[in-house]
Amino acid sequence: MTTAEIPLTLEAEVLRLRAENAALVAQMQHRDEELDVAARMLQARAQTMTSVIDAVTEQSIIGTDVDGVIRVWNPGAERMLGLPRADVVRRRLITDFHLPEELEEAGGGLAALVSTAQQQGSDVRDWTYVAGVGEELTVSVAVTPRTDDRGAHAGWNFVATDMTEARATERMKDQFVSLISHELRTPLTSILGYLELVLDDPELGEEPREYLATVERNAQRLLRLVGDLLFTAQVDAGRFSLQPEDVDLTAVVRAAEETARVTAAAAGVEVAVTLPDGGLVVRGDAVRLGQACDNLVSNAVKFTPRGGRVTLELHAAWRTPDGTVVDDERAGAVPVARLAVSDTGIGIPAGEQAQLFARFFRASTARRHAVPGVGLGLAITKAITTAHGGTLELASAEGQGTTFTLTLPR
Numbered sequence: 001m002t003t004a005e006i007p008l009t010l011e012a013e014v015l016r017l018r019a020e021n022a023a024l025v026a027q028m029q030h031r032d033e034e035l036d037v038a039a040r041m042l043q044a045r046a047q048t049m050t051s052v053i054d055a056v057t058e059q060s061i062i063g064t065d066v067d068g069v070i071r072v073w074n075p076g077a078e079r080m081l082g083l084p085r086a087d088v089v090r091r092r093l094i095t096d097f098h099l100p101e102e103l104e105e106a107g108g109g110l111a112a113l114v115s116t117a118q119q120q121g122s123d124v125r126d127w128t129y130v131a132g133v134g135e136e137l138t139v140s141v142a143v144t145p146r147t148d149d150r151g152a153h154a155g156w157n158f159v160a161t162d163m164t165e166a167r168a169t170e171r172m173k174d175q176f177v178s179l180i181s182h183e184l185r186t187p188l189t190s191i192l193g194y195l196e197l198v199l200d201d202p203e204l205g206e207e208p209r210e211y212l213a214t215v216e217r218n219a220q221r222l223l224r225l226v227g228d229l230l231f232t233a234q235v236d237a238g239r240f241s242l243q244p245e246d247v248d249l250t251a252v253v254r255a256a257e258e259t260a261r262v263t264a265a266a267a268g269v270e271v272a273v274t275l276p277d278g279g280l281v282v283r284g285d286a287v288r289l290g291q292a293c294d295n296l297v298s299n300a301v302k303f304t305p306r307g308g309r310v311t312l313e314l315h316a317a318w319r320t321p322d323g324t325v326v327d328d329e330r331a332g333a334v335p336v337a338r339l340a341v342s343d344t345g346i347g348i349p350a351g352e353q354a355q356l357f358a359r360f361f362r363a364s365t366a367r368r369h370a371v372p373g374v375g376l377g378l379a380i381t382k383a384i385t386t387a388h389g390g391t392l393e394l395a396s397a398e399g400q401g402t403t404f405t406l407t408l409p410r
Contacts, residue, residue: 058161060129060139063146065155068093068110072157080139080162082132094158099128099136114156117143126167129160138164170236178233181226188223192216228376232359235383242285242387249282249289249337249408250275253314256293260301260310268306271297274313280337282410284388289408292384295377296341296404302371303402304345311342316410325407336390337410342403346371348396356394357382365398381406 060080063072070092073085081097095103095110106112116123122144129137139160148154195216199209234240257273264271282289300310317325318333325338346365348356355361360375385392389409396402 060158060160062094062158062160063155064094064158066153068095068113068156070094071155077160080131080137080160081129082135094156097129097131099130102128113141113158114143117145117156121145126163127160137162138167174233174236177229181230181233184226185223185230188219188226191219192223195219225374225376228374228380231380232376232383235380240383240387242288244283244285246281247284247286247289248279249314249339250279252286252290252293253312253339255290256297257312259294260297263298264301264310267301267304268308269301269304270309271301272309272311274311274315276315280314280316280410282337282388282408284408285384288384289388292381292406293339295381296339296406299377300341300343300345300402300404302373303366303369304343308344310344311340313340313342314338317407319407335410337408339406339408340403341406342401344401347398347400347402348394349398350396353394353396357392 058076060077061072061074062070062077064070069090070088071090073083073088077088078084093110094113098113103109103112107115113127114123116125122142124140124142127139127141129139131137140163142157142159144157144159145153146155146157195212198204199212199216204212231240253273253275257271261271297310297312304310315327315338317327317336317338318329319325319336320330320333325336326333329335346369348363348365352361352363356363357378358375359379361379362373362375366373382392385406385408391407393405393407394402395405
């Protein structure tokens, strides 16, 4: 390289470096603009979320860090618990607003409130809030995990709705139902007793006997309805208890079939039963399990038109760790008893099946076909099944029939 060429090379290098510098400056300016836009978007999102939370005044929204220290306290929380935000945020724990004994019964501390949500992603249940003035409120609290901008666990959200008046109304309603049911049961028992005496009279004429038999059937129907009302009141009040013993489900199912046989024959409905050889024993309350089976079988007969068929199939099965029920024993699976009650009846619309176990709910198909009932049988059966640690599943198609599958541990 000659002496004359050196300045030209240096000049070219300087020009290249200047071009790179200009490109870097332009890139930095572009990144700055992107960061500024992102910051404004985050700020706008935060302001939007804050405005939405602050606009909620009928529910309290409380956000905490992972230790339960309150970081979010909306106007609904101020209104419900009677304390301003400045007195609570970063100063109080969420557990400060719960009854200590209630927390202790659930395991104690923050874990009592969040353990289910930690395992399942969310939790909704009733708790008792203690307001700033010491007033106790029954609230339905939805608990969910809270994450930061990077998606890391940052704490918990507690959204509470005041249910004090609603729960008090429910208690009054249940007390009323229980009281009225008791008052109805006494005269009905007396009526049935005297009817039995009269019907036992050998000199009673055929026509009066038929009339009195009709009276007895309707009195028995009323007595069953009163019993159902009392049972649902006991379930809601938490007074529903079991008398556990070894129960042979084959005998229970056979008794349910025998009970429904007369009604099925009169309605022109065939009833078929498949039972395992040697019996199938579970641990439970024989009377309540009989009640559940009776409800399922009588419903199947009631909702099946003339010429139809009701099938009762009981068999041993196993539930695998993932919840699947299989017919053959496998490693890690637990033994269960499975009763399927199927019919070729009017079926249940798909959109109504989720409500079928609610008290007093009746499917539109039942109303259209004028099938009698008050909507308590399945609610009672569900409560009995749950109390035994079992499950009750439904499969149905409108106009094609229904199958209820009752699964119990054994």
